[in-house]
Amino acid sequence: MLSIRNLFCILVLALLPGWVSAQSQGLIALCYHNIAAEWDGDPMTTTRDQFQAQMAWLKAQGYHPISVQQLISARNQHQSLPEKAVLLTFDDGYAGVYEHAFPLLKQFNFPAVLGLVTDWLETPTNQQVHYDTGLKPRSDFLTWPQVDQMTASGLLEVASHSHDLHHGITGNPFGDLQPAATTRRYDTTEQSYESDEQFHQRIKSDLQQSSDIVFKHLKLRPRVMVWPFGEFNRETLDIAQSLGFSLSMSLQEGSNNQIDSPVIKRYLVKNNPNLAEFIRDIRNIDVVPPVRVVHVDMDYIYDPDPEQTRRNLGELLDRIKAMHINTVYLQAFSDQNGDGNADAMYFANRHLPVRADLFGHVAWQLITRARVNVYAWMPVLSFPLDAPDDWWVHEFDHDHNAQPILSKHNYRRLSPFHHEARKIVSEIYQDLAKTNHFTGLLFHDDALLTDFEDANPAALPHLKDLTPEQQSGLKIAALAGWTKTMVDQVRYYRPDIKTARNLYANVVMDPNSSAWFAQSLPSFLQNYDYTAVMAMPFLENALEPMSWLESLIKKITAYPQGLQKTVFELQAVDWRSKQKVPDATLAEQMSLLRRLDAFNYGYYPDDFHRDKPSLDMLKIQLSLPQNVTDQP
Template sequence: MIRWADLALLIIMIGVIGFSPLPAMAENRFTVLAYHDIRDEGAEPGVVTLRTETLVAHFSWLREQGYKVISLEEVVAANEGRRPLPDNAVLLTFDDGYQSMYTRVYPLLKLFNYPAVVAVVGKWMEAGSGERVAYDKEQVPRERFLSWSQVKEMVDSGLVEVASHSDDLHQGLLANPQGNDQPAATALRYDAESGRYETAEAYLQRIRRDLSQSIQAIERHTGRKPRAVIWPYGSYNRETVEIARSLGMTITMGLDGGPNDASDLSALRRVFIMHNASLADLVSDLRHFVPPRRIRVAQVDLDYIFDEDPARQEQNLGLLLDRVKQLGINTVYLQAFADPDGNGSAEALYFPNRHLPVRADLFNRVAWQLHKRAGVQVYAWMPVLGFTFKEDHPLSKFSVQTEAPTRASHGPTGHPRLSPFHPAVREAIGEIYEDLAKQAYFSGLLFHDDAYLSDFEDAGPWALVYYRDRWSLPHSIAEIRRSPEFRDKWSRHKTEFLVDWTKELADRVRKFRPEIKTARNLYAGVVLNPEWEQWFGQSLPAFLASYDYTAVMAMPYLEGAENPDEWLLALVRRIAAVPGGLDRTVFELQSVDWKTKTPIEGKTLARQMQLLRRNGALNLGYYPDDFIKGHPELSEIQRGMSLSPNSNK
């Protein structure tokens, strides 16, 4: 029972809380807050709840600090250019359609005259009185959720608008052979009996059918079609957004935090109000205060986990999960391709795809477990050019060619690569990246160190035609190299071409994983010697401008440095000289000396990490992590990888 006298006193007290006023947001910018259940008794397992008095504190503080709680109609009006949004605009949303929306939230909306959006799940709403419904993996009373008559009353008040929360997508479905459930709106259903995934066509039909049923139910009970969908678990992709738009729901919302601009309503960001969030939490969220995210990375070979024996493979996965949790890191670069011979090229992949053999359908399983059980962001570590097709494959002959095979290039060697200048090659690699995005859960892409072209590459006939027709260069590598002007132009264009190519691959992935971040390996020699761009087709400024992170291969033993510490100091100082360079650079150290085939001691790695940090490095990682042998040693590497500000002392 809400005691309105107590709440009135609380409202008055909130008005005098000494928070400093916030600057107004830019015109037509607004923030969406995502609430769930409001209850004062014990919370149900897995339900995000807030106490009534805390919600009152939130509402009161918004009013006293000059925030304007807006309706969805006001957002649409701003989008259509009919009238601008007020300064400091905030949209309130309440997910799942809990009974508390009517008993606790609705009275407060009337008291404050605040509009809001409630998102309902059709299957839960359509259940009869006394029935139980499947709430994720539990069976709960239907009475936990709103009735349609309550929804109709709130809609008729003019304060509440109903959004679709799907008909039956608020659940996980089997998404891989190992038994992981993943969000139904974006996962391809795996059928354990047949050992097959649902087709792309069947997936799209399933989503369209579900959203259509949700729309029909809402219109039938409220008299109004929903114009917004709030994706369960915040999980969506471009295809689901397009289906929703085609059905009249032009506004969609996820759970990625941050402000919005009314010019684009296709995938609104929302600030997720955490379980038992305080008023201070709300203040922090609305200030968009996000502490600088420092990256701590272990780069992991999936080849180490793979085993023909499924039981041993699961044991290997368990070792990795335990180690990642003990390390306390926040990011894993996880190999998505099979490279057992270590030549840097993919002869097989760890996910179903259209072009290469599948060594094991394993990447999705490991990435999901790392996310759910270890709480880390997983980047899919993928080749850019290094794919090896069998000799009878029509694309196998379109490899990167060198003008003078008998003459060594200055660039790195050992990566068999396909030519990015052949359109059929680009299309095949693009399809591989799309298949990865369809089949697996991950948060980012790490573009492998195979994305380079030396000062004698690519000399294939298809590349020469590209240089002539697109870049107005001579149809001969020898002639290009004889002219400093042509050589510099060729070098710059190759750098730009490879950057644009990786951006295209990322865009193909974002069709299915819209919020992925990108990182790309960069050879340290290019940082220390910018003129080496001609030898690699790589550039530190170009990388910093193009990717969320540049993963510099800070590997002094690989580079033959006589004094590893001095070499690392020179590297970090060079990057620090670029404005913002340290914020977006990950220094990846080597944990193995591949020249001597010996492990590098954990205390050496920890000392190198501390050296880098004392000189301004913010983001650190290492490769490889041998979680089976326990190298590098946890006791040492934890000290070097720590995010504590006191760990440098």
């Protein structure tokens, strides 16, 4: 029976004005774990009463829970999904699903998916289950007769949640335990990462074993793969599909507008939400929170003394946690002299020197301890490769009969028209993604070509006989195409990443300057999730900095989705005077951004050693509400 309080909530909330209709949403998939009589403090536990209230609300609001077969039939265009379709799933195979959820599913006649970790169910009753890094009683989990009874009802479909991938493995030299399904195991003895062949065999053996065990007990093979921790990539999807798993499930955010996608996104139900909280989350499942970002130099963290590096990282983590932001742009390359050109990388790779294999550790600590999204801040063209002259950007030498020469720009850049250069750089990005966990890519401001560039021999045939305007358009497209190649390499291993690219503010302020940089705001808005505009009035020597910033904001506002897809990067240092920008100035700029509805913003650089900008100011001007910064 529903409690009187929950029943009252259902009636009142259904009548409240202002709720956005969910009918425009795609398929909503809900991920539950344990269902218990009382809350045990575990964030993955939902009480029976709250679960019952949530199911009753879904039914009262006209949601239609669907089966896996309905979803597969819709994907194969044999039938359509009902309006307001919802998919119920339960991960890990807790006994509470049988005891508390199953009776309610029968009462409502709601189908669901049951993701089982077969190693846990195969654990003898007199032993404990190795659950992640701890132990749990075997009685906390289902028995095979209980699973058989639930599947026989026709309401529950068994999925694989792996055999033994629901735990962390050593993922880097610092010993971070990272999801087994998407991590290249790091061998501390050999000081090397797992090979492609070893990784492929480990994942394939595990999924095959899980399928075989389910078949042994239930005489059927699972067709759904529920990835532990929601972690998957193109490699693991291909392996799963080769073994007969036709559908995968993750913990990506949002509803599913494309049901033909190989992976179903699911909303993680956690912390035992009451009915009002549950309704709020369902209504806002596709709402994208504002981006509040701090741009961090890895060169400030690394120290030849490992103990000092550890202290530096701890100091940064404490500061980022205290800010209550949701994003960090983290330098993945070393630039010791500050000229913007990469000197070495902070991750293992096959082509460039490595200052320290540190990026993956810092990113993981920021993601898991500070609960922020981490974008790998990467060069686009300025890599320290020992390459022939014809790989690099050239310009026309006006003093010598317009003959092409190597560019004199302070950024020494590879030509985006050179195919061998593209291949090498794509392998660097591939190495970054293969052995490091991160959530986004920020493309450095080295992705530019002046109106006198690129006179590279590989580019000249493409630019020949074009007007200056056409040449500018071709160069803009070439740079975007180059970055797309890098994104494709990364998304093979990190499919969830978002993208951002640094844009010079002059490109927005003066339309003529688009040709001077080979950059275009409309192109950026089309090709990247976010445009990180360098909203730095002192860098641009603006006579009236606040008026300049206001003009920049208003110009971007005029573009469709301009404000939604632009992150305004303020400067915390005036590089002309070599002085820190005062807190009062940054606070005034951040207030102006919010007043003009520009809610995505941050700053560079962060000097966490000297508390610049001050944490007290940032807590007022940069912090997000606590519920926005709570990542799954």
